[in-house]
Structure formats: structure tokens, C-alpha cells
Amino acid sequence: MxxxxxxxxxxxxxxxxxxxxxxxxxxxxxxxVRLLAVIPIPEPVCDRRGYVVLTTDQQIDRLSLATLDELRIGRDRR
Structure with missing residues (x-):
């Protein structure tokens, strides 16, 4: 197997x-078992004046942490 x-x-x-x-x-x-989560690369978020208020790196960090939390929750549910 x-x-x-x-x-x-x-x-x-x-x-x-x-x-x-x-x-x-x-x-x-x-x-x-190895779990693999693939997340899309987000675009930077800009305000009405065109200033970047949330960078791509910041969004990736946030998405990565959220995904890790979800994987941990799934692991702990077994």
C-alpha cells in the first residue's frame, strides 16, 4: 500500500x-499523509486615490495563516 x-x-x-x-x-x-493547499496570488488592495493599503505579501501572509488554521482544525477533528 x-x-x-x-x-x-x-x-x-x-x-x-x-x-x-x-x-x-x-x-x-x-x-x-501530507496535505497541500494551493491559494491564488492576490492583487494588492488600493484605496480610491490609488494608494496601496494592503500589499500582496500581507494578503499572502493572512491567507497562509488562515489556511494553516483550517488544516490544523481538520487534523484535530479526526
Missing amino acids: AKRILVPVERTNEMQFALRVVRLIALESGGV
């Missing part, structure tokens, strides 16, 4: 079911 399983994740109910199945496969085979 598989020893290393790479799973792309997204925010859907089907994904929750798929993660449960993958977890069972990993447990039965002694494998390891």
Missing part, C-alpha cells in the same frame, strides 16, 4: 469525506 500520500485540499464537504478515507488508508498501511 501507499507509504506517502499527498492530498490537495479545498473547502468542501466532499473533501472532509476524502480526508477520512485517506486517513484510514494511511493508518492501515503505516503511511504518512
Whole structure:
């Protein structure tokens, strides 16, 4: 059976079911699950005058933290 399983994740109910199945496969085979979340690169946010109020890097940091939190919550639900 598989020893290393790479799973792309997204925010859907089907994904929750798929993660449960993958977890069972990993447990039965002694494998390891790696979750991969891909987020789009956001555009900078500008105010009405055209000044950047939220940079791309700031948005990526925020999205990364939110995604990590979601992955941790999913991990802890097992």
C-alpha cells in the first residue's frame, strides 16, 4: 500500500469525506499523509486615490495563516 500520500485540499464537504478515507488508508498501511493547499496570488488592495493599503505579501501572509488554521482544525477533528 501507499507509504506517502499527498492530498490537495479545498473547502468542501466532499473533501472532509476524502480526508477520512485517506486517513484510514494511511493508518492501515503505516503511511504518512501530507496535505497541500494551493491559494491564488492576490492583487494588492488600493484605496480610491490609488494608494496601496494592503500589499500582496500581507494578503499572502493572512491567507497562509488562515489556511494553516483550517488544516490544523481538520487534523484535530479526526
